[in-house]
Amino acid sequence: MRNTRSTQLLFDLSKPGRRAARLPECDVPLASLQELLPSEVLALAPPPLPEIAELELVRHFTNLSTQNMSVDTHFYPLGSCTMKYNPKRNERLASLPGLLDVHPYQHDSTIQGLLALLWELERMLGEISGLPAVCLQPAAGAHGELTALLVAAAHFRTLGQKRAKVLTPDSAHGTNPASASMAGFDTVTVKSTPAGFVDMEDLSAKLDENTAVFMITNPNTLGMFDRQIAEIARRVHEVGGLIYLDGANMNAILGITRPGDFGADMMHFNPHKTFSGPHGGGGPGAGPIAVTAALAPYLPVPVIVREGDKYRLNYDGAISIGRVRSFFGNVGVLVRAYCYIRTHGPEGLKRVSENAVLNANYLLSKVKHIFPVPQGDRCMHEFVASGQKLKTDRGVSAMDVAKRLLDYGFHAPTVYFPPIVREAMMIEPTETETKETLDAFAETLFRICEEPADLLHEAPHTTSISRPDEVRAARQPVLAWTGTK
Numbered sequence: 247m248r249n250t251r252s253t254q255l256l257f258d259l260s261k262p263g264r265r266a267a268r269l270p271e272c273d274v275p276l277a278s279l280q281e282l283l284p285s286e287v288l289a290l291a292p293p294p295l296p297e298i299a300e301l302e303l304v305r306h307f308t309n310l311s312t313q314n315m316s317v318d319t320h321f322y323p324l325g326s327c328t329m330k331y332n333p334k335r336n337e338r339l340a341s342l343p344g345l346l347d348v349h350p351y352q353h354d355s356t357i358q359g360l361l362a363l364l365w366e367l368e369r370m371l372g373e374i375s376g377l378p379a380v381c382l383q384p385a386a387g388a389h390g391e392l393t394a395l396l397v398a399a400a401h402f403r404t405l406g407q408k409r410a411k412v413l414t415p416d417s418a419h420g421t422n423p424a425s426a427s428m429a430g431f432d433t434v435t436v437k438s439t440p441a442g443f444v445d446m447e448d449l450s451a452k453l454d455e456n457t458a459v460f461m462i463t464n465p466n467t468l469g470m471f472d473r474q475i476a477e478i479a480r481r482v483h484e485v486g487g488l489i490y491l492d493g494a495n496m497n498a499i500l501g502i503t504r505p506g507d508f509g510a511d512m513m514h515f516n517p518h519k520t521f522s523g524p525h526g527g528g529g530p531g532a533g534p535i536a537v538t539a540a541l542a543p544y545l546p547v548p549v550i551v552r553e554g555d556k557y558r559l560n561y562d563g564a565i566s567i568g569r570v571r572s573f574f575g576n577v578g579v580l581v582r583a584y585c586y587i588r589t590h591g592p593e594g595l596k597r598v599s600e601n602a603v604l605n606a607n608y609l610l611s612k613v614k615h616i617f618p619v620p621q622g623d624r625c626m627h628e629f630v631a632s633g634q635k636l637k638t639d640r641g642v643s644a645m646d647v648a649k650r651l652l653d654y655g656f657h658a659p660t661v662y663f664p665p666i667v668r669e670a671m672m673i674e675p676t677e678t679e680t681k682e683t684l685d686a687f688a689e690t691l692f693r694i695c696e697e698p699a700d701l702l703h704e705a706p707h708t709t710s711i712s713r714p715d716e717v718r719a720a721r722q723p724v725l726a727w728t729g730t731k
């Protein structure tokens with residue numbers, strides 16, 4: 247049954263005289279607004295606000311909230327940009343008054359605890375990445391990419407070298423070439439082999455003295471760890487270039503290997519998927535970066551400095567690229583990441599990755615009989631299955647399957663990415679899901695494959711909107727306010 251509850255606007259629900267709150271009669275003399283405010287700032291009439299009783303109001307917003315999918319309510323096997331379950335404990339700790347009520351203009355001497363926490367987080371991320379200099383400012387993974395590329399550009403400027411090219415593999419997340427363009431570089435795509443790894447011949451053909459950075463995601467977006475990474479780093483370094491490691495998939499290798507150890511010069515973390523914290527689409531998220539000691543002087547200011555047992559924010563940085571975010575970034579998100587890392591500790595973080603990889607492999611082994619996984623029988627934290635056979639045999643697309651999953655209460659996986667897999671369905675269960683949930687998801691996929699094609703083409707059947715034009719919905723949202731009619 248389609249969920250059409252509460253799709254009316256508050257204005258449509260409005261009835262004159264209804265109220266959610268009634269204030270007692272005022273017991274002090276009332277002055278008229280005309281006496282209190284100059285006439286030019288007064289509106290001609292009260293605004294046409296909706297008039298609604300409390301219960302109607304509560305139902306309206308509660309019902310609206312049921313139309314969203316969230317990790318707290320549904321299995322969310324979205325690959326690549328996955329936001330995994332955020333433990334409630336971290337939400338509670340980030341809401342402690344000493345952290346939540348801090349004002350960004352407070353003097354350093356009054357926020358010593360918070361500065362100590364952020365300083366320690368920098369050291370922890372340095373240790374996890376094997377790259378000692380950390381900047382917590384960027385507000386999202388893509389923002390971290392841009393920041394690091396600006397650091398690279400500053401580094402080459404200091405060396406007096408003009409390097410215009412950034413290389414990215416064809417399996418790269420779209421933000422990689424986009425960040426490179428924003429940082430003023432030309433982007434060049436490097437091919438992957440059919441097995442999903444960097445094509446070394448193509449890499450060598452495209453590497454030259456004009457190459458500034460090779461951006462690589464490892465494990466990559468196919469869920470494969472590219473074991474050629476040390477050789478890739480050697481070749482890039484040989485021509486004087488830098489390796490940027492897109493660390494979105496660090497949740498597969500925590501405590502097992504470190505980007506700094508396998509040749510990376512710079513990287514970003516995606517805390518929403520590796521630790522905990524919201525994925526704010528560039529909003530209230532975070533994308534800390536870590537770089538080698540040699541690149542540290544270019545990092546954005548302010549930098550937290552520890553002097554004895556005191557901390558302060560240092561705004562001097564002769565060759566820093568400057569600020570990339572107001573104040574110190576999204577501190578609340580960083581606090582959640584800190585809590586997550588401290589809660590698990592080194593051994594616990596390793597277990598997180600082992601379980602993320604185990605869950606993904608369990609699901610892969612179930613799903614592959616119906617949706618083949620072209621890149622192999624084993625994966626890291628996620629895998630990319632192909633719906634091509636279903637498309638050829640029955641005309642049912644990966645999009646149809648993804649949409650139908652919504653009817654069964656599962657969030658859809660990422661589809662059609664990376665583009666090198668036909669009818670791609672990228673699935674990432676994360677370590678927090680139970681075997682029962684993974685079994686139920688696999689069984690639902692099997693069931694969908696047996697359903698009539700016509701039913702699947704029209705799916706979803708239970709959501710309030712079925713198949714909007716996704717590009718128009720994002721670019722030209724209809725935000726009508728009927729209160730002004």
Ligand SMILES: Cc1ncc(COP(=O)(O)O)c(C=O)c1O
Pocket residue numbers: 326327328386387388389419421463467492494495516527528531532533
């Ligand atoms: C591989 C990869 N790189 C980069 C990003 C960009 O990160 P963000 O969405 O935080 O900007 C993502 C998304 O999470 C990703 O999956």
